[in-house]
Amino acid sequence: MSAPVRGRSTRVRPANRRPKSAEYKARRRVILRRRLVALLSVLSVVALAYCVFFTPLLGVHQVDVRGNVALTEDEVRAVAAIESGSPLVRLDLQEIHDRVAGIPRVAAVEVERQLPGTVRLLLTERVPVGSVKLPDGFHLVDSTGKDYAIVPAAAQGVPELVLTLPSSSDPATRAVVGVVNELPEKLRPEVVSVAATTGADVRLTLTGNRVVKWGSSEDTARKGAVLTVLLSRPGTTYDVSAPDLATVS
Secondary structure: OOOOOOOOOOOOOOOOOOOOOHHHHHHHHHHHHHHHHHHHHHHHHHHHHHHHHHOHHHEOOEEEEEOOOOOOHHHHHHHHOOOOOOEHHHOOHHHHHHHHHOOOOEEEEEEEEEOOOEEEEEEEEOOEEEEEEEOOEEEEEEOOOOEEEEEOOOOOOOOEEEOOOOOOOOHHHHHHHHHHHHOOOOOHHHEEEEEOOOOOOEEEEEHHHEEEEEEOOOOHHHHHHHHHHHOOOOOOEEEOOOHHHOEEO
């Protein structure tokens, strides 16, 4: 019996194992390209956010003031204290609002961002309903009773308010302002002054040195209607403090 023949062993490659194909390489390139695009997108967003929040790229370049009448734009800008170049999106609009609203002449203010680099301040200034003559000048008083400005001459087109110390917390001021606010339009041009020392003793002085005893500010609309009728009668003193028992003397 002959010995078995020893030959070199041969390893056979499985039929399903093939070198990497061109299709595989193409898919690999697509995946890498997508990852690169995603990375660049993230970096772009980070860079844009940094520019918007931390650089002057979208910073404040203009403060636009609207609605001012007596106040100048520079006065408002100085109080607003908005630093040029400050990132627009990081501005604290409430703080700016509070600073501008603290100006005595300002009744209301709106603060707006306007891209790419403008802050707009929309003001409503106080309007006087009368002026009070005091040793340091004429104090302007608005419809809320606030004493908000001192000027060298009486305000035009509104009556003089005769008060000891104008203030929105003063009963006499509140009564006088309450009467002036509700006076009939037809009667307003004839009112020269309105005076009070308490909240219940309002007196009007009309053209021709006529005096109106008004009393409190209650029932002002009713008193105004009655006075309009009474003024058709000759007299120097008109008492409408009790409108149902009004008199002329």
